[in-house]
Each structure stands twice: as structure tokens, then as C-alpha cells.
Amino acid sequence: MRGTGATIFPVARAMATEKKILIVEDEGGLATTLKDRLRKEGYQVNVAKDGLSGFALAAAEPFDLIVLDVMLPGQSGLTVCQKLRERGSSVPILMLTARRQLTDKVAGLKTGADDYLSKPFHMAELLARVEALIRRGQPATAASRHQFGTVCVDLRRTEVSRDGRAVAVSAKEFQLLRYFVEHRGATLSRDELLREVWGYDVTPSSRTVDVHVAWLRQKLEKDPRNPQFILTVVGLGYKFAD
């Protein structure tokens, strides 16, 4: 095993660092040109030709970037973008807009696109934007995103999702969850949680912590009465599973 490990490891590492891009574009010629060029740059590329299949692909597997045309058959790029954001996805999105449609640019950014490019564009410009978006999205994503089971918490974007769907949490619930996630594996007393999460602006009551923990379990745990993430440490407090 030792002998083969040396050859397997570099391959595995190369695959892990290969960035995945999804192109959602109905103009066949443009889609092919983009796909070929991005592949040449070393990206792994998938293409969808309409909004519905684009959304389905984006929802099914993680991408590092989505190049999303606005004018698509069936469902517009704006709708696709909005739906992805609603379900808690923070994938960088580069929107392709028609030249004269300034409103598309505004609408695109409003629905959560990170950048846009007007058609026709120079390939060099698209490549530069793609690279910048992937670079920008990366360290922050890695540092701020925490996955446990099917639950994903994005600390930077203050988003929580479970089974790919956005979960609505209150500001206090999010702060408590953040503290848990940042102290995984440590036993946290109710006093510490009150002090760190609630500060001194409330009348201290360990019941406050218990109630919020119950709410979080309700929202995040498959079986709230038999929690897998936010564990009770009898007599001491709580612990977020490591």
C-alpha cells in the first residue's frame, strides 16, 4: 500500500483542487465556446440549456461558480438565482445580461448575483471575472461555512440550511448556534452561554438558554428529543458534537 500511495495521492489532490463551474446558457454556440475555453483553463465544466435543469443541477451538487444567462427558456436566470439564494446557496454567480438591458443588471444583483457581464463580451474579461469570483468566494467560504450532517451554517452570510433548504432562525438563535459551532466539542455551561451570547442585557436565567437550545434542536435535529448535534451534558450544560 505504501508503494501505491505515492502515486495515488497527487492525483487525488489534483482532483480536489479542480474547480467546478456550471454554465446555464441556451445559445448552443456560446455555451460550447465557454465550456471549451473554461476546460482549457483547467476547470471542470457542466452545461445546462435552460433554467429548470440549471437549477436542478446547481441544487444537486456543489459548484464553485455558476455562469448564468438571464434570458433562458422556461425559467429566467433571475428566477434561478433567486431560488438558489432562497435555499441558502452562497455559490458565486456571474450573470450574463443582454447588452441593452440595464434593468437586468440591477435585477440580477438584487436577486443575489455577485457580478454580471453584458453580451457580447471578450473571453479574456469573462475569464478574469471567473477567476476573481472563485478566488474571492474561496477563503471566506472555507472559513465561514460549517457542515454537520445535512445542516450547513454560513457564519459570514448568516445563513442556515438543512437538507439544502434555508432554515429561518432568529438573531439570538443564530448567535447561539455560532457560539456552539465555534466551540465544537467543548462543554459550555449555561452561565457561559448567557454571558457570551446574551451579554448583560438580560436578566440571567438558565431557562433562556434551555428554551433557545430547544428551538434550535427543533429546527436542526432530525429527532429533537434525541439530538445528534447540540448535546446535553448532564449537570454541566451543553456541548456541540465534535
Ligand code: CA
Ligand atoms: Ca439566452
